Amino acid sequence: MKNNLQDENMQNLMRAILTLETEEECMRFLRDLCTVSELKSMSQRLEVAMKLRSGAVYTDIAAATGASTATISRVSRSLSYGENGYNTVLERLDSAK
Numbered sequence: 001m002k003n004n005l006q007d008e009n010m011q012n013l014m015r016a017i018l019t020l021e022t023e024e025e026c027m028r029f030l031r032d033l034c035t036v037s038e039l040k041s042m043s044q045r046l047e048v049a050m051k052l053r054s055g056a057v058y059t060d061i062a063a064a065t066g067a068s069t070a071t072i073s074r075v076s077r078s079l080s081y082g083e084n085g086y087n088t089v090l091e092r093l094d095s096a097k
Contacts, residue, residue, distance in 0.1 A: 025060050045074075045075050
C-alpha cells in the first residue's frame with residue numbers, strides 16, 4: 001500500500017475483508033459498505049482488466065462494458081505499472097476455474 005493509505009482505518013478494512021469466507025458474506029459486507037454506484041464501478045473495472053488481459057482493444061471493451069476510455073486507460077496503467085493487485089486477483093481467478 002502507498003503511504004497515504006497506510007493508516008489504522010485502512011488496515012482495519014483490509015483485515016475485515018480478509019475475514020469474509022463466502023461470496024454471500026462478501027456481498028453483504030460490500031452492500032453495507034459501498035453504494036450501488038461504487039460497487040458497479042469496481043466490478044466494471046475488474047471486467048475491463050479481464051478484457052485487457054485477454055487482449056481486447058479499447059473500443060471493444062468500451063462497447064462491451066460501457067466503461068469510458070479514461071477508465072480503460074487507468075485500468076491498463078494499473079495492470080502495467082500498478083501495485084500488481086489486478087494481476088494477482090486475475091491469476092487466482094484463472095487458476096480457480
